[in-house]
Amino acid sequence: MDIKITRTKNPKVKPQDESKLGFGSIFTDHMFIVEHDKGIGWHDARIVPYGPLCLDPASPVFHYAQEVFEGTKAYRLPNGEVGSFRLIDNARRMNRSADRTCMPALDEHFQVEAISRLIDLDRDWVPNSEGTSLYIRPTMIADGKNLGAHSADRFIYYVICAPSGSYYPDGMKPVRIRIEQRYVRAVKGGMGRAKTGGNYAASFKATKEAMDAGFNQVLWLDGREQKYVEEVGAMNMMFVIDGKLVTAELGDTILPGVTRDSVITLAKDRDMVVEERRISVHELYEAHAEGRLTEAFGTGTAAVISPVGELEYNGKSIVINDGEIGPVAQMFYDILTGIQRQTAEDTHGWTAVIPRY
Numbered sequence: 049m050d051i052k053i054t055r056t057k058n059p060k061v062k063p064q065d066e067s068k069l070g071f072g073s074i075f076t077d078h079m080f081i082v083e084h085d086k087g088i089g090w091h092d093a094r095i096v097p098y099g100p101l102c103l104d105p106a107s108p109v110f111h112y113a114q115e116v117f118e119g120t121k122a123y124r125l126p127n128g129e130v131g132s133f134r135l136i137d138n139a140r141r142m143n144r145s146a147d148r149t150c151m152p153a154l155d156e157h158f159q160v161e162a163i164s165r166l167i168d169l170d171r172d173w174v175p176n177s178e179g180t181s182l183y184i185r186p187t188m189i190a191d192g193k194n195l196g197a198h199s200a201d202r203f204i205y206y207v208i209c210a211p212s213g214s215y216y217p218d219g220m221k222p223v224r225i226r227i228e229q230r231y232v233r234a235v236k237g238g239m240g241r242a243k244t245g246g247n248y249a250a251s252f253k254a255t256k257e258a259m260d261a262g263f264n265q266v267l268w269l270d271g272r273e274q275k276y277v278e279e280v281g282a283m284n285m286m287f288v289i290d291g292k293l294v295t296a297e298l299g300d301t302i303l304p305g306v307t308r309d310s311v312i313t314l315a316k317d318r319d320m321v322v323e324e325r326r327i328s329v330h331e332l333y334e335a336h337a338e339g340r341l342t343e344a345f346g347t348g349t350a351a352v353i354s355p356v357g358e359l360e361y362n363g364k365s366i367v368i369n370d371g372e373i374g375p376v377a378q379m380f381y382d383i384l385t386g387i388q389r390q391t392a393e394d395t396h397g398w399t400a401v402i403p404r405y
């Protein structure tokens with residue numbers, strides 16, 4: 049499929065102060081769009097000036113939340129070029145999420161090409177300062193004019209890009225996490241493994257209540273027994289217990305993070321023992337009491353690694369590694385950011401340089 053490019057006639061003024069970029073409120077000059085109609089398939093792939101979508105108020109996305117998305121980043125490389133990280137894995141996950149929500153797949157290599165062409169066109173928007181990046185948000189929504197409670201006939205896939213500030217402008221800082229006991233995020237047979245907006249809507253209330261109580265995020269427990277830890281906000285969770293890297297096993301209820309997979313792969317490369325299995329809150333508290341739980345951290349595209357300094361469950365807090373960043377979290381942060389910025393060797397073929405088309 050050809051991609052038709054219409055350049056903006058009114059380029060926006062780029063933010064001058066990269067320390068004030070923040071996240072997700074400034075967007076580049078262009079966006080990618082492709083549409084899907086029943087009997088036709090995907091058609092009219094194009095890059096156009098960034099701007100509002102015109103959707104019918106009866107569009108299923110507004111009523112039944114038939115929507116999935118992705119999140120990845122492009123990085124300014126030391127030589128001035130722009131690099132990407134595991135784009136194909138985000139494209140694959142997009143299609144798996146789309147399948148779960150009854151939406152059509154879009155060829156994975158085509159997704160990578162579309163995103164790469166968009167980044168190329170907006171390459172001057174990729175910020176330069178340490179820790180900054182161009183955040184990329186591919187999205188698929190159900191469109192059309194039909195309130196029938198079944199899958200839609202029309203779909204739109206689009207990609208927008210936001211220059212983003214450093215996640216850690218004041219240095220990496222461990223966070224306080226509440227283990228959520230009232231609300232659940234995902235259940236067996238549900239949509240937890242799909243990156244879909246509805247999972248976020250379901251999580252905001254718990255997160256707000258935790259934030260009001262002074263925590264940064266909630267750690268979700270399994271939806272059935274509420275005994276086993278699953279993941280945090282938009283991050284997977286890892287623990288270092290007896291020197292082993294322990295994380296919840298994938299299944300219906302866990303989002304298969306690209307960062308999670310990267311950390312597991314890098315850990316195995318270094319002969320670290322990795323266990324993907326169920327982890328109960330009881331086990332965590334017991335391991336902590338015995339001095340065997342030495343680190344906890346989240347993994348996700350936004351933060352890369354987010355060390356956890358404190359966990360709270362049922363009013364009882366445990367402080368991990370004296371509330372400091374641990375050596376394992378720091379090591380994975382350094383290696384992964386090095387690979388992403390292409391200053392460390394990439395032995396897995398995860399990175400690419402965005403071509404000049």
Ligand SMILES: *Cc1c(COP(=O)(O)O)cnc(C)c1O
Nearest residue numbers: 282283284303305306307348349
């Ligand atoms: C996106 C996301 C993650 C992290 O995935 P990455 O690919 O590592 O960014 C983890 N949990 C949830 C619920 C997510 O939506």
